[in-house]
Amino acid sequence: MGHSLSDRSRTWLIFTMPVCRKKIITGCLAAFLLMFSGHGGFARDWHTVQWVTDGDTIVLENGLNVRYIGINAPEVAHENKKAEPFGNFAARINRKLVQGKKIRLETDHDVRDRYGRQLAYVFLADGTFVNAALVLMGAAYCLPVSPNDRYDDAFQKAQHRAMAAGRGIWRNWEKKPEKLLGNKKSRRFHRMTCPFGKKTGKRNRIYFSNRWDAFKAGFAPCKKCIKQFRD
Numbered sequence: 001m002g003h004s005l006s007d008r009s010r011t012w013l014i015f016t017m018p019v020c021r022k023k024i025i026t027g028c029l030a031a032f033l034l035m036f037s038g039h040g041g042f043a044r045d046w047h048t049v050q051w052v053t054d055g056d057t058i059v060l061e062n063g064l065n066v067r068y069i070g071i072n073a074p075e076v077a078h079e080n081k082k083a084e085p086f087g088n089f090a091a092r093i094n095r096k097l098v099q100g101k102k103i104r105l106e107t108d109h110d111v112r113d114r115y116g117r118q119l120a121y122v123f124l125a126d127g128t129f130v131n132a133a134l135v136l137m138g139a140a141y142c143l144p145v146s147p148n149d150r151y152d153d154a155f156q157k158a159q160h161r162a163m164a165a166g167r168g169i170w171r172n173w174e175k176k177p178e179k180l181l182g183n184k185k186s187r188r189f190h191r192m193t194c195p196f197g198k199k200t201g202k203r204n205r206i207y208f209s210n211r212w213d214a215f216k217a218g219f220a221p222c223k224k225c226i227k228q229f230r231d
C-alpha cells in the first residue's frame, strides 16, 4: 500500500533529478544524430583523428587538415588573437566527439578551401554526424556556403533546437537591438555601415533588428564587419 506512493515519488524523482533529465536529453540527441547515418557513404575510407585544432577543424593521422562544412565555431586563441567567447568550449566539445576516433569523410562540391584544407562532413563509426552534433550542442552555428549545401536544412534544424534550449553559444543570450542587413543570396548579415553589405542587391535585402533573429533565419555574420558572433 505504501508501495504505490513510493513508486509515484520515484517516478516524480526521475523527471526532476537533473542527472536523469540530462540522460533524457542525451537520448534525444543520439536519436537526432543517428537519423543521418544512412546518408552518403561514397568516401568509405576510415581515418583516425590525430589532433583537434578548434571547434570546426581537425588533423588526421595522415597530416590532412579537415575543415567541417556548413558550420562555424568561435575561434580559439591563435597567432596574436585572443580566443572568442565559447571558442575553447567549442574545441573541447569537438575533442570529446572525435579525438583519437575513427571517422569517415563525406565531401560536397568543393573538396578544398582556399587554405588547402579538405572540406568535409564527418561521421563517426556509430553514425553520429559530427557537423550536426556541434550545432546541436551549441558549439557552432550554421555557415551556409553555396554550393556546399547538402545538409544545410539539417544544420538549421539542429541550430533551432540549440537556440530553443539555450545551449552553448546561445546560453544567456541578450537580444541587443541593432539594425542589421541580411543578404538572402549569400546568407550573410552585416552592420548597416559595412561596404560589403551595401553591395547587396535590392531584391536580396532583408533587415533584422538583432543578431538572434538573423541567426534564427539561417544567416551567418559577415566576418569583415562583425568580428565576434556575440559581443
Ligand SMILES: [Zn+2]
Pocket (backbone or CB within 6 Å): 189, 190, 191, 194, 195, 196, 197, 222, 223, 224, 225, 226
Ligand atoms: Zn559586412
